[in-house]
Amino acid sequence: MADQTNQNQAGEVAPTTADKQVPSTDSPEATDIPTANTPDPKAANPEDNPNAAKPAAVAPKREKPAAAAKAATGEKPAADATEEKPAAAKAAKKEKAPSVEDKPFVEFIEQDYLPALQKAIAQKGVQDLQVSFAKQKMPITGFESAEECWQIIGSWSEIGQRQFNLYFPEEDIQGKKGFSCNEGKKPSTLESFLIDERKITLDLLVYGLVQRLDGQKWLGIN
16 A cells, blocks of 8 residues: 655645634624723713713793793783782771861861851750850869860850850860850859760760750750
């Protein structure tokens, strides 16, 4: 048998085990597995990683046309109508006209009390009443040296034989008041007048004096 030719001698080189392995390649292959150089798009910061997923844009909140217009001009929204009512009611209450009793003392007596008193006494049958308002001393016996005070002096019948005086020593209708009456001579008694009333009004002043004169039996059919 002829000897087999040595492959090495024939110039042929038998492939080695290393030559039979799959040759490697230097070209990188893209995969879905994140590496140190390629961060996870979901976890990376969008500012640092261009591959990061961007959040969905949020639509701006729309303002109401009226509110937006007022905000642009700097105008404040109108207050609720229910809040304006109490303020309007308070303002109306403050603007209420003062009563006649709030007038200055002399002005109230001359403009309001004397006309109302004459009318009330005339309705009781006295047609010749003469009434005046003066600041003088009290005509009562024992009070000749007293200081002057404002008085309402009324007289009628038999040439002024019936006379009454209403005194205001404090020049205030809400202050102390006195009353006296006489028939042809100086009065000897000074009475308190309307001392139990908390607040004196025009009507109360007229009614109180008419009642006192009626109690003296000077009015009507007395």
